[in-house]
Amino acid sequence: MKRRTGASSMVYLCLVLLFLYLPIFLLIVLSFNGTNSTSVMRGFSFKWYYELFHDDATIQAFYNTIVLAVTSAVTATFIGTLAAIGIDKMKKGLRKTTIMTVTDIPMMNPEIVTGVSMMLLFVFIGSILGMNGVLGFWTLFIAHVTFSLPYVILNVLPKLRQTDHNIFEAARDLGCTQISAFFKVVLPSILPGIFSGLIMAFTLSLDDFIISYFVSGPRFQTLPIRIFSMTKKRVTPDMYALSTLMFVTILVLLILVNVFQNKSDSSKKKEVGSDV
Numbered sequence: 001m002k003r004r005t006g007a008s009s010m011v012y013l014c015l016v017l018l019f020l021y022l023p024i025f026l027l028i029v030l031s032f033n034g035t036n037s038t039s040v041m042r043g044f045s046f047k048w049y050y051e052l053f054h055d056d057a058t059i060q061a062f063y064n065t066i067v068l069a070v071t072s073a074v075t076a077t078f079i080g081t082l083a084a085i086g087i088d089k090m091k092k093g094l095r096k097t098t099i100m101t102v103t104d105i106p107m108m109n110p111e112i113v114t115g116v117s118m119m120l121l122f123v124f125i126g127s128i129l130g131m132n133g134v135l136g137f138w139t140l141f142i143a144h145v146t147f148s149l150p151y152v153i154l155n156v157l158p159k160l161r162q163t164d165h166n167i168f169e170a171a172r173d174l175g176c177t178q179i180s181a182f183f184k185v186v187l188p189s190i191l192p193g194i195f196s197g198l199i200m201a202f203t204l205s206l207d208d209f210i211i212s213y214f215v216s217g218p219r220f221q222t223l224p225i226r227i228f229s230m231t232k233k234r235v236t237p238d239m240y241a242l243s244t245l246m247f248v249t250i251l252v253l254l255i256l257v258n259v260f261q262n263k264s265d266s267s268k269k270k271e272v273g274s275d276v
Helices: 002-030 047-053 056-089 094-108 111-129 137-162 165-173 178-207 210-215 223-231 237-275
Strands: none
Touching: 002 237, 047 237, 056 094, 056 137, 056 178, 056 223, 094 137, 111 137, 111 210, 137 178, 137 210, 165 178, 178 237, 210 223, 223 237
16 A cells, blocks of 8 residues: 555655656757757757857846846845844744744745735835936835845854854853954854855846836846846747756855855754764
8 A cells, every 4th residue: 555655655756756857858959950849959058058149138148137136136135134133133922023024925925916016115115206207226126125125034044053152152251242243253154144145146137027027127137037038029948048047056156065064054953973
């Protein structure tokens, strides 16, 4: 009976994985198509990657996306780390529960609601200040920092809870100030969480479309918005090439996060084992 259950669960898992990853596999294969057909594979060629890298609008959108992702991820990581430290120092109670609930709202709230509400807020502030064309890089930057913050906090908080606060107090007793004790004791122990939060924020900013679509202006376009504009015309394999590059980039980043996290956990287990 157990064997049948295990076999059926494996079949179900294989079907789920096939359903999820087969379309991506087909997209990657067709990006190397020798013709402009989007359904029939005829020859192997890097033609569409060549066409992609010679498309000025796409290159500019790529540059905009990288600049936005890096700046918003670094800012969200800095603010999120400070927020996580403050939340960790709070005593359990209504205040801490309320703050954690408010922090989780951007993750639970539908993206279209967040995008529309932010667009209305930016346009309203622009009308008060008498500014035309307020939507652009800075509105995208604020929006991306906002929806990335909860993920940074949730990555840093567990590391803070795993940190032995007695070590911090021991550093204070040995003459360190609060700031020097934090950088020498607390920061090294939570660095894996900070790094994971940074990569998560970068990844979220890199592939966000819904919120970016509502808060972006005509003078600043990101890659997801560029891909959407390309679908309004006849779909060509250069869009497949662009999607393939984005998928590979995000996949590599996620692998790096998992490897870094596993190394951190294994090193901590070794330290605990040596102490015992």
